[in-house]
Every structure is written in structure tokens, then in C-alpha cells.
Amino acid sequence: MSDSESVVHLAFLPSAGMDHLNPCLRTASLFLRKGCRVTLITPKPTVSLAESNLISRFCSSFPNQVTQMDLNLVPLDDPKNVNTNDPFWLQFETIRRSVHLVAPILSSHSPTLSAFIFDVSLISPLVPLITEKLSCPCYIYFGAPARMFAFFAYLSVLAASNPGAKPSSFIGDVVKIPGIASPIPRSSVPPLLLQPNSLFESILMEDSPKLTKLNGVFINTFEQIEPEALAALNEGKVVKGLPPAYGVGPLMVGEFEKVDQGDGGCMSSIMKWLDGHAKGSVVYICLGNKTAIRRQQIKDVALGLIECGYSFLWVVKLKVVDREEEEEDLEDVLGSELINKVREKGIVVKEFVNQMEILGHHAVGGFLSHGGWNSLVEAVWQGVPILSWAQFGDQKIGSEAMRDVGVGVLPEEWGWGGHEVVKSKDFAKEIKEMMGNESLRSQVREMQKVARKAAGVGGSCEVIVKKLIEEWKKNA
Numbered sequence: 001m002s003d004s005e006s007v008v009h010l011a012f013l014p015s016a017g018m019d020h021l022n023p024c025l026r027t028a029s030l031f032l033r034k035g036c037r038v039t040l041i042t043p044k045p046t047v048s049l050a051e052s053n054l055i056s057r058f059c060s061s062f063p064n065q066v067t068q069m070d071l072n073l074v075p076l077d078d079p080k081n082v083n084t085n086d087p088f089w090l091q092f093e094t095i096r097r098s099v100h101l102v103a104p105i106l107s108s109h110s111p112t113l114s115a116f117i118f119d120v121s122l123i124s125p126l127v128p129l130i131t132e133k134l135s136c137p138c139y140i141y142f143g144a145p146a147r148m149f150a151f152f153a154y155l156s157v158l159a160a161s162n163p164g165a166k167p168s169s170f171i172g173d174v175v176k177i178p179g180i181a182s183p184i185p186r187s188s189v190p191p192l193l194l195q196p197n198s199l200f201e202s203i204l205m206e207d208s209p210k211l212t213k214l215n216g217v218f219i220n221t222f223e224q225i226e227p228e229a230l231a232a233l234n235e236g237k238v239v240k241g242l243p244p245a246y247g248v249g250p251l252m253v254g255e256f257e258k259v260d261q262g263d264g265g266c267m268s269s270i271m272k273w274l275d276g277h278a279k280g281s282v283v284y285i286c287l288g289n290k291t292a293i294r295r296q297q298i299k300d301v302a303l304g305l306i307e308c309g310y311s312f313l314w315v316v317k318l319k320v321v322d323r324e325e326e327e328e329d330l331e332d333v334l335g336s337e338l339i340n341k342v343r344e345k346g347i348v349v350k351e352f353v354n355q356m357e358i359l360g361h362h363a364v365g366g367f368l369s370h371g372g373w374n375s376l377v378e379a380v381w382q383g384v385p386i387l388s389w390a391q392f393g394d395q396k397i398g399s400e401a402m403r404d405v406g407v408g409v410l411p412e413e414w415g416w417g418g419h420e421v422v423k424s425k426d427f428a429k430e431i432k433e434m435m436g437n438e439s440l441r442s443q444v445r446e447m448q449k450v451a452r453k454a455a456g457v458g459g460s461c462e463v464i465v466k467k468l469i470e471e472w473k474k475n476a
Contacts, residue, residue: 151189303424
């Protein structure tokens with residue numbers, strides 16, 4: 001075997017949004033650091049400018065190992081037929097309908113592919129194409145908790161027991177998943193799954209039965225944080241025939257994610273502001289890169305932050321996509337009197353930030369999060385207590401996983417962010433309790449040590465990566 005033939009060559013295909021792109025690129029980095037070659041297939045155009053910038057920085061960071069190939073998307077005939085107006089979900093569907101173009105892109109590419117790793121939202125259209133035309137193992141990366149993957153897999157069992165029925169009718173008050181002691185309450189199930197004929201429902205219902213056709217799934221988790229779910233998946237308790245679930249977390253932030261302070265961004269001023277505050281005295285608030293907070297809710301968040309008594313760094317979004325033109329400023333929403341009070345106690349940012357760097361600053365003592373899994377794992381990595389306010393998707397399920405291991409708080413009465421308005425006094429109360437909870441702080445510090453061990457030299461992540469590389473080389 002020649003040297004070129006012994007090099008493992010992986011193809012990666014992400015989907016839409018930073019919450020899908022980040023775990024893709026971080027997973028790719030695991031293999032790049034072990035000498036693998038990567039072909040990154042990038043759907044064009046991206047929805048957000050942040051995605052485009054991150055892809056460029058990633059490719060520039062590995063110039064001799066990464067080859068970028070564009071997947072020029074075929075526009076939807078009529079977006080109105082997709083049953084969503086969310087730009088990211090429209091992009092999911094556009095990519096799904098364009099993946100037939102992947103085989104021609106890769107057919108003349110060398111060396112031969114060792115494996116194809118792609119986003120969870122692309123299972124149904126990609127699996128037959130990869131197995132029939134590219135003849136290589138196929139894996140997905142999953143940017144949510146193992147508990148959510150177990151629920152996703154078990155959907156096929158529930159559907160088979162209720163032929164023709166929709167999840168909204170066959171999901172009861174709780175979902176009991178074999179091998180997992182605590183059931184998932186209906187109130188924690190992603191709301192769009194319970195919305196008949198939503199695109200989310202259609203994709204999950206179509207893809208769940210096909211999970212057994214995969215060779216494996218990479219999940220940004222590790223045994224100590226989700227021992228029960230990983231064991232249930234890998235011991236065949238959830239669904240027989242499922243592929244291995246590889247806990248390759250916590251996925252570490254790469255150098256490519258760090259934005260140059262000279263690019264006119266806000267990170268330099270943010271870090272300087274944090275430097276002026278005492279250890280653990282600042283609350284960091286970020287509700288994700290897809291959550292455009294509702295106008296009637298913004299005032300209550302602002303008042304709650306003022307009432308809590310702590311200094312704060314608030315990353316706020318007034319628009320869903322960063323390419324959209326600004327319709328109004330935060331001052332237009334809050335009014336001059338309230339915005340001045342906000343600025344007396346904290347700093348408000350509307351730009352994309354380096355969250356891991358912020359969470360790692362000594363001044364940050366708590367994180368009010370939307371419960372996105374990537375964000376939760378980053379908080380554990382930096383040893384920061386979490387207060388979750390789930391907005392959509394798997395965010396309640398992920399927040400419950402963090403609560404169960406004692407590193408986070410999830411106020412049940414807050415419900416879903418997009419459905420109910422949380423009052424300022426409730427924000428203030430929960431923030432005060434999180435910031436003053438020493439047992440929570442102690443537990444997250446212990447979990448931080450475990451997380452860093454899992455991602456370190458000789459840790460569980462490295463063991464998995466090395467084993468897979470050896471398997472792919474043997475099968476070449």
C-alpha cells in the first residue's frame with residue numbers, strides 16, 4: 001500500500017445554521033489533527049454570513065489537508081409548499097433536494113473516500129446515494145444530546161406501533177425509552193414534532209427508520225454526562241440494529257473559530273470590559289444564533305437583568321438572519337430611559353461573538369442560555385453554571401440532561417421561549433439563585449475536570465478517533 005493510499009480521506013457535508021455547522025467542523029478537526037484528509041462539501045449560498053466566514057477560516061486553517069467543494073443548491077420550485085417560512089428550515093429542505101449532485105462532485109475526486117460524514121437532517125436522501133454510488137461507510141454527526149438521539153431512534157418504534165398516526169396523536173404524556181429510566185415528558189418534546197405536517201415532523205419521521213442503515217453516529221457528548229443514554233444506545237436497548245453511538249465530546253473549539261480582533265469586531269471591547277470585573281460576578285446571556293427574541297419579551301429580560309443586581313453581558317438578536325437589514329435598534333424597543341439603565345449595569349452586543357472565549361473569562365459566573373446543546377457543552381468545558389430557557393427543538397431535553405447531572409437549572413414554569421412571556425421578576429429570581437448556588441458551582445467545576453479528561457490525550461474521544469482511523473485503513 002502506498003503512502004497516499006494509507007491516508008484516510010473523509011467527506012463532510014454540513015447543513016444550515018451555525019448550530020449544525022459548528023459540530024461538523026469540530027468533528028472534522030478531530031480527524032484532521034490525526035493526519036486525515038478532508039473534503040468539505042459546502043452548500044452554497046449559505047443562509048448567514050457567519051456560516052460563510054467560519055467555513056473560510058476553517059479551510060484556511062488546514063490548507064494542505066482540506067479541499068473545499070461547493071454544492072450549488074437547486075432552488076425550491078415553490079418554497080410555500082415546504083410548509084415553513086424559517087430560512088434555515090427552507091435551507092434544510094433545499095439541501096435535501098440537491099444532494100443528488102454530490103456523487104458527480106466526488107466521483108472524480110481522489111484519493112478514494114474512507115467514509116462520508118454528514119448532517120443528521122440528510123439521512124434519507126444521502127444514504128442510498130452513498131451506498132450505491134460512492135461505496136463507502138456513511139456516518140452522521142449529531143449536534144444534540146445522546147438522549148435526544150435515543151428519542152429520535154425510538155420514534156420509528158412508536159410509529160410502527162401506530163401505523164398512519166402522527167406524533168401529535170401517538171406521543172402521550174410521557175415517552176418511555178427502553179434503557180433510560182426517566183421518561184421524556186410531552187412538554188419537552190420538540191414542539192414542531194407535535195405540529196402535524198411540519199417540515200421537522202416530516203424529516204424525523206422519514207429518517208428515523210433509516211438510522212439502522214448508518215455505520216455510526218458522532219455525538220458531542222461523553223460518558224460521564226450521559227452514561228445511561230449512551231449505554232442504552234450501544235447495548236441495543238433503544239432499537240435493535242442501531243449503529244454505534246460515538247461520544248466524541250466535548251468537541252473543542254478550533255483556532256479557526258477565533259476571529260481576529262483587528263477585523264472590527266466586538267470581542268476586544270467585550271474582553272476589556274470583562275477584565276474590569278471581579279471573578280464570577282458577571283452573568284452572560286445568549287439565547288442562540290437563531291433566536292430572534294420577541295419584542296414583548298425583550299423588556300422583561302432587560303428589567304430582569306437590572307433587578308438581579310449582577311453585571312451582565314447580553315448578546316441579543318433582533319433578526320433571525322445576520323444578512324437581514326436592521327429594522328430597529330434595541331433602543332427603539334426599550335426606550336431611552338430603560339436602555340440607559342441597561343448600559344449602567346451591563347453591556348449589550350448584537351454581533352456574533354466568540355462564546356467559548358467569553359465563558360472562559362474569570363469574570364463570568366453564570367450563563368442564561370437557550371439550552372442549545374453546543375452551548376451547554378461549552379459551559380461545562382469552561383466550568384460555568386447554566387440557567388436554561390429553552391426556545392425550540394431539543395433544548396429542553398438537553399437542559400434536562402444538564403440538570404440531571406447537577407450543572408444546570410431549568411425552570412419548568414418558563415415553558416418554551418416562543419410560546420410564553422417570562423416576567424422580569426422571574427428572570428431576576430432565577431439568576432440570583434443560580435449565581436448564589438455554591439453546590440451548582442462546585443458540581444460544574446467537577447464536571448469540567450471530567451470533560452477535559454475526556455477530550456485530552458488518552459481520553460475517550462482520542463481512543464474512539466484512533467480506533468476508527470485504524471478500521472478505515474484496514475478496510476481501504
